[in-house]
Amino acid sequence: MKTRIYGGKLLTRPGVSQAAEGEVWIEDSRILMAGPADRKAAELAGPWDVEINASRCLVLPGFKNAHTHSAMTFLRSYADDLPLQEWLTRAVFPLEAKLTPENIYDCSRLAVMEYLSSGITANFDMYYEMPAAAKASEDCGFRTVFCGGVNDPYGSAEEITALLKDWYERLNGNHPLISFRLGFHAEYTTCAENLKAIAELAQELKAPVYTHNSETRREVKECVGRYGMTPTAYLDSLGMFDFGGGGFHCNYLSEEDIEIFRERKLYIVTNPASNCKLASGIAPLVEYDRAGIGLALGTDGPASNNCLDMFREMFLATALQKLSRHDASAMDAGRVLRMATEGGAMAMGLTDCLELAPGQQADLILIDLDQPNMQPEYHLDKNLVYSGSKSNVKLTMVAGKVLYENGEYHIGADPEEIYARAGRVLS
Amino acid sequence: MKTRIYGGKLLTRPGVSQAAEGEVWIEDSRILMAGPADRKAAELAGPWDVEINASRCLVLPGFKNAHTHSAMTFLRSYADDLPLQEWLTRAVFPLEAKLTPENIYDCSRLAVMEYLSSGITANFDMYYEMPAAAKASEDCGFRTVFCGGVNDPYGSAEEITALLKDWYERLNGNHPLISFRLGFHAEYTTCAENLKAIAELAQELKAPVYTHNSETRREVKECVGRYGMTPTAYLDSLGMFDFGGGGFHCNYLSEEDIEIFRERKLYIVTNPASNCKLASGIAPLVEYDRAGIGLALGTDGPASNNCLDMFREMFLATALQKLSRHDASAMDAGRVLRMATEGGAMAMGLTDCLELAPGQQADLILIDLDQPNMQPEYHLDKNLVYSGSKSNVKLTMVAGKVLYENGEYHIGADPEEIYARAGRVLS
Structure with a gap:
């Protein structure tokens, strides 16, 4: 399965690299490419099974x-x-x-x-x-x-x-x-x-x-x-x-x-x-x-x-x-x-989950910048640490699969059932 | 304008009262009633211009x-x-x-x-x-x-x-x-x-x-x-x-x-x-x-x-x-x-914004309990303080008006425009 994340800013090595426009290309669980890409290159690298629009988002390792x-x-x-x-x-x-x-x-x-x-x-x-x-x-x-x-x-x-x-x-x-x-x-x-x-x-x-x-x-x-x-x-x-x-x-x-x-x-x-x-x-x-x-x-x-x-x-x-x-x-x-x-x-010991780079696992998140606590955007790393919140997490991907997106969980189980079962442990 | 909030649990005086099932009835900016109410009483008190379903939510003063x-x-x-x-x-x-x-x-x-x-x-x-x-x-x-x-x-x-x-x-x-x-x-x-x-x-x-x-x-x-x-x-x-x-x-x-x-x-x-x-x-x-x-x-x-x-x-x-x-x-x-x-x-000095009670201003919030950080529900006050997050805020009402709901702002202005204008101040 091939996935393309486009339209966002990438923080490939948080705390080391600066945010820059780019795409992440993924095959199955691994990253093929993370960096600048034009539309033509993306077309050549496809076809894509999944395309994720990361516009107004920051993409970084989870x-x-x-x-x-x-x-x-x-x-x-x-x-x-x-x-x-x-x-x-x-x-x-x-x-x-x-x-x-x-x-x-x-x-x-x-x-x-x-x-x-x-x-x-x-x-x-x-x-x-x-x-x-x-x-x-x-x-x-x-x-x-x-x-x-x-x-x-x-x-x-x-x-x-x-x-x-x-x-x-x-x-x-x-x-x-x-x-x-x-x-x-x-x-x-x-x-x-x-x-x-x-x-x-x-x-x-x-x-x-x-x-x-x-x-x-x-x-x-x-x-x-x-x-x-x-x-x-x-x-x-x-x-x-x-x-x-x-x-x-x-x-x-x-x-x-x-x-x-x-x-x-x-x-x-x-x-x-x-x-x-x-x-x-x-x-x-x-x-x-x-x-x-x-x-x-x-x-x-x-x-x-x-x-x-x-x-x-x-x-x-x-x-x-x-x-x-x-x-x-x-x-x-x-x-x-x-x-x-x-x-x-x-x-x-997760040496293949360090950064957004070819060969690394596609364990990554999309941070929604279109929320008041992420504005203005002078220093995105400082915004993340000093004013970031879980409410900014738009999408969480593990091993190339989207497990959480816009408040919905894709984990093969019903959240209500999990809540009910966890709530019964002490009863 | 008359608003009814029903189906939720009320924390009428946070830190003092315990959460209990109830409704909040509002006329214009003020609370008419906050407490237990049956369907019949709610019908008699109506008709309602707005009815807000607070099922699986905690309702408390903002x-x-x-x-x-x-x-x-x-x-x-x-x-x-x-x-x-x-x-x-x-x-x-x-x-x-x-x-x-x-x-x-x-x-x-x-x-x-x-x-x-x-x-x-x-x-x-x-x-x-x-x-x-x-x-x-x-x-x-x-x-x-x-x-x-x-x-x-x-x-x-x-x-x-x-x-x-x-x-x-x-x-x-x-x-x-x-x-x-x-x-x-x-x-x-x-x-x-x-x-x-x-x-x-x-x-x-x-x-x-x-x-x-x-x-x-x-x-x-x-x-x-x-x-x-x-x-x-x-x-x-x-x-x-x-x-x-x-x-x-x-x-x-x-x-x-x-x-x-x-x-x-x-x-x-x-x-x-x-x-x-x-x-x-x-x-x-x-x-x-x-x-x-x-x-x-x-x-x-x-x-x-x-x-x-x-x-x-x-x-x-x-x-x-x-x-x-x-x-x-x-x-x-x-x-x-x-x-x-x-x-x-x-x-x-906001003595009419103290609690959910008749005559007080309808300044209140709905907290979504159907999120993992609010489970189990042993002590809702402790959940709020120790594990609560802005991601749990489902609705914010000021003076009887819903200004924020499910991530959307009802403040008479476009968020994007506000972000853009705030971002230009130092440029």
């Missing part, structure tokens, strides 16, 4: 939501405004324990809908029952990189590594939209024996490892109490990051931790809305950026955020740096836009 | 954007990521000096469009050329309370008070959608003689006075240096607040300032997105609330924010309190929702 717990949509607005520990122990943990694979399938589809409405074309998901969540993405046509979320309740070191290996084999290479990275929930929920076994598996598979890291001061302090080292230093001492990986949150990295991230080429995925709402802190992104660490952006789960909206995250990623550093020039819009697109793709 | 500089849309994304002083002196001030009344008319209309798309039904606007801005609101059918923005460049004490008095007379009582409150730009831009004259005018008119107050540490420090008092204490010592009023921003009020605000029944209008983006600070809203001070919420101008979106402000109003107090339970969603509606109306 946002990569680099840290999520999709199925937690079932808990949205169920238990907010509670202290963190009470929220976890009284609301989250007991309710999660009741979830069935079917619940996880339903609630993951609800999250996918929300991703699409916010221009997100891929997510990096950590949750239980990954095969059920993978089926949700496959059925919707959405791209998901899964990340192991094991911790002590999953069993012994043998059981945990067997499970990770099983996921690694089942979720890699079997479906073009699904992949899997090694990972575990966090140092503070996983004992030394289990962590050592995961590190050994990483060595065996020569694979990168991802985990929640240094989200709160307490987490870092307790790890130092246990091992005499920060979470980053301790995990690295086990050989956990010999083949790369990354950390989610990373609000409290030490100088030594930053050096480990830099040396091991680990990615940092920041989650500013969640870190505000749960009162965890502000990640010093300017320092991380200065150290040359790869940065990505994520919403975290809908129970802690509560929305899955990359526009809110982009604004917060820069606004909180400005606020905490007392410097209105900190972390400019272009840098944030790059985090939300190319940065996320790099962190997730 | 948001009151209680601090704006509407016409600054012309500067959106023109000069971001600059240090505050450089931004003001190199970008804002020289460009503002070139604005014509016609520019202000055009750019104010662009802001009104954005307000409508975010469910805002009234704004509290401070800018130059108020009659031109008032014409923009009148022509669009939008409600605006203006606030004097005079400072030293406006001239002598006589000139300034004559201007304020002129606005006070021209903009009060002559159009149902327009009113005016006394005000000045800030203590730091207005000399003692001029401030004293404004205070005398407030005494003469027995009128409340509004101003930017304690936005930055530097502003407070410099005022203490000049007068040995904080801005609040100094202005109060002049009799400025004997008839009430309020302050915009108020990030750095002292204990004594808080006591003055409490005693004089002054309102605080907080502007969290602007305060982040310009690195000004976080207003301690929890303390202000505890002291019993009336709180309202505003976007500030589009050059400092950059969007005019009350959903972003609502999230930040609670998220920054949680973050700065290290307490995820601080400033709950209901409190924020009340700030954004009734709190704003009180601060602006």
Whole structure:
């Protein structure tokens, strides 16, 4: 199938390139050409099965939501405004324990809908029952990189590594939209024996490892109490990051931790809305950026955020740096836009979803400039980051297929049914 | 003209009442009834000129954007990521000096469009050329309370008070959608003689006075240096607040300032997105609330924010309190929702725009619950504050007239023309 997107402005590498008129030509899931094209060339390159008029739109790679717990949509607005520990122990943990694979399938589809409405074309998901969540993405046509979320309740070191290996084999290479990275929930929920076994598996598979890291001061302090080292230093001492990986949150990295991230080429995925709402802190992104660490952006789960909206995250990623550093020039819009697109793709290992270029996956969005919050059009990248909204997302395409357009979802299921099923999980 | 809104859920007093099924009946600009109604009663109360089906929608009073500089849309994304002083002196001030009344008319209309798309039904606007801005609101059918923005460049004490008095007379009582409150730009831009004259005018008119107050540490420090008092204490010592009023921003009020605000029944209008983006600070809203001070919420101008979106402000109003107090339970969603509606109306003196109740103005919005970010529906107030988005705004009504519905504007002008005119201001 051949698709042509014409009449719009392209932002082929957000935060790096400038917007310019052009077309995107797509064959099946991949981009054939992205750039200036005259009518004659387009005719010669055709015939086209689908032609999309992008007039008055900005076309750019979709946002990569680099840290999520999709199925937690079932808990949205169920238990907010509670202290963190009470929220976890009284609301989250007991309710999660009741979830069935079917619940996880339903609630993951609800999250996918929300991703699409916010221009997100891929997510990096950590949750239980990954095969059920993978089926949700496959059925919707959405791209998901899964990340192991094991911790002590999953069993012994043998059981945990067997499970990770099983996921690694089942979720890699079997479906073009699904992949899997090694990972575990966090140092503070996983004992030394289990962590050592995961590190050994990483060595065996020569694979990168991802985990929640240094989200709160307490987490870092307790790890130092246990091992005499920060979470980053301790995990690295086990050989956990010999083949790369990354950390989610990373609000409290030490100088030594930053050096480990830099040396091991680990990615940092920041989650500013969640870190505000749960009162965890502000990640010093300017320092991380200065150290040359790869940065990505994520919403975290809908129970802690509560929305899955990359526009809110982009604004917060820069606004909180400005606020905490007392410097209105900190972390400019272009840098944030790059985090939300190319940065996320790099962190997730999606090296064919980096930009609008030949050979890359056709994971892209159309932003409607004909709305008051996008006017005037002096700096489209600043408009996106400082005043953009999901209401500007006109179309979201994953792997060459239009999954969302003008408020309508094309995901092979009825939205009403998905809402009803997600709403019944706790009843 | 009689309008009936049926089939939806009503949030008659956001943050106070719970959502319940009901209808809203409107005659011309006012609400006749808001509450439960059966089909028969609705038939008897008719015939209806307009019937609006609010099925799967939440109906609530519109948001009151209680601090704006509407016409600054012309500067959106023109000069971001600059240090505050450089931004003001190199970008804002020289460009503002070139604005014509016609520019202000055009750019104010662009802001009104954005307000409508975010469910805002009234704004509290401070800018130059108020009659031109008032014409923009009148022509669009939008409600605006203006606030004097005079400072030293406006001239002598006589000139300034004559201007304020002129606005006070021209903009009060002559159009149902327009009113005016006394005000000045800030203590730091207005000399003692001029401030004293404004205070005398407030005494003469027995009128409340509004101003930017304690936005930055530097502003407070410099005022203490000049007068040995904080801005609040100094202005109060002049009799400025004997008839009430309020302050915009108020990030750095002292204990004594808080006591003055409490005693004089002054309102605080907080502007969290602007305060982040310009690195000004976080207003301690929890303390202000505890002291019993009336709180309202505003976007500030589009050059400092950059969007005019009350959903972003609502999230930040609670998220920054949680973050700065290290307490995820601080400033709950209901409190924020009340700030954004009734709190704003009180601060602006719009006592007939407080709630959905008989006799009140029909300034209301319909929120589409049939979108993924509003599901599940456990707590609609939390959904609004923590995951709501302007994409959920289905309809915005001001004074009984539908000005925005399903992305279309009914403001007596072509959006494209407004965009084009606003985009030409700096060319």
